[in-house]
Amino acid sequence: MDWKPYAADLATDAAHPGSDWWAPIMETPRHMLVERWFTPGRDGWTAVDGPSDERAWATAAYSDSTLVTRIGPVHADHAVTGQAVTGHPTSSSTLPSLVVTMLRHGRLTPGVRLLDLATGSGYSAALACHRLGDDLVTTLDVDPYLTAAAAERLDRIGRHPRVVTADANNELPGTFDRIVSMVSMPRIPVQWLTALAPEGRMVTTITGTGLIITADKDDNGGATGRVEWDRASFMATRAGEDYPPGLNDLFATAVEDDGEVTTSPFPVLDVMQAWEVWSMLTLMSPGIEHRTGTADDGSHMTWMLHPDGSWARAYTPAGEDITTVHQGGPRRLYNLLDEVRWRWLEHGELPVYGALVTITPDGETTLSRGAWSLTL
Incomplete structure (x- = not known):
């Protein structure tokens, strides 16, 4: 395959001439790291060879x-061609521009030792090796097949970072000047602070949000930084082969039960497409599962589910301006969503992006902006 013209086009999309990442993208054969992948369809996901x-x-x-x-x-390497697979994505080769965004936030200056968390296909490690040199890059993933496949494919393209199979929530394999995570975390593990060298820098996203956190290590062993103004979302960290099952039983309840019926002045919102609202809501109540659908009259519907048994269903009947809300369980999830939306209207913004991030030596992470603060 004459892949270089394609890589040049990708470099134009994901970076720009003169950028530190222009050459790494142009000279990395991404196709050799992703030989098979899945595409979605009506019956599930089908592997493409x-x-x-x-x-x-x-x-x-x-x-x-x-x-x-x-x-x-x-x-995808093990999927039967033409046979659909059902479930949720548990690994991917992330879009290159987002990989570059995260690495840029890491400020990869010459000589720094990088820990690339979530090896995946190995593409982020390949770009980092181009910038720093193989000896300064360690890449880690919890999945032994992913690390083995990535190590073999990276070797094939002439890149030889240290590849480690381990859980990012546990002790990390060494000391690093930079930790850049391509997987989202519910909070900052104290093990990251332990592994981060003095004046080192970490970059990650928070699970269930579009928030990128950057933080530099302090003399006291903690770290200080901010929520960046751009946004990103990654798959959540996992300890096993798959994520816990979705809340399908609770969803059945949310579909059928009337629960407590109220109204909302706001139109139905696809929360996960409204990044600022979604991020704020997740910080207030982590773990909400959002689903969308269409009512019999064609109106948009949304459901909110939580592992504690709380649920909500909302829709705006055709021809009406008021949203009907059904809720049940120990908490009223839709009330939390409306609280976030009222705050946005009153202040013209939500305080999550641009917030100060303070991480204590034991990993307690607090976000604050103006009079607002929240501890993860």
Whole structure:
């Protein structure tokens, strides 16, 4: 395959001439790191075999898009061609522009030792090796197949970072000047602070939000930073082969039960597409699962589910301006959403982006901006 013209187009999309990341993108054969991937369909996810159609392979590999490589416990390398797989994505090759965004926030100056968390396909490690040199890059993933496959493919393209199979929530394998995570975390593990060198820098996203946190290590062993103004969202960290099952039983309740019926003055919102609202709501109540659908009259519907048994269902009947809300369980989730939306109207913004981040030596992380503060 003559992949270099495709890589040049990708470099144009994900960076710019003169950028520190221009050459790494142009000179990294992403297609060799992602030989098979999944595409969604009506019946589930179907694996695509790159080598069987080189043009489609090149087009997909050098697009600025995420390629899903694992559904539940099934990697695309092991999926049966033409047979749909059901479940949620558990690994991917993240869109290159987002990989570069995270690495840029890491400020990868010459000589720094980098820990690249969530190896995935190995693409972020390959770009980092181009910038820093193989000896300064360690890449880590919890999945032994991912690390083994990435190590073999990285070796094939001439990149040899240290590849480690481990849980990012546990002790990390060494001391690093930079920790850049391509997986989201519910909070900052204290082990990251222990592994971070003096004046070192960490970059991560918070699970269930669009928030990028950057923080530099303090003399006291904690760290101080901020929530960046740009946004990103990654898959959540996991300890096993798959994520816990979704709240399908609770969803059935939320579909059928009347619960407590109230109204809301706001139109139905696809919360996960409203990043600022979604992030604020998650910080207030982590773990909410959002689903959307269509009512019989064609109106948009939304459901909110929580592991504590709380649920909400909302829709705006056709021809009406008021949203009908059904809620049940120990908490009223939709009330929390309306509280966030009222705050946005009253202040013209929400305080999450641009917030100061303070991390104590034991990992307690507090976000604050103006009179608002919240501890993860």
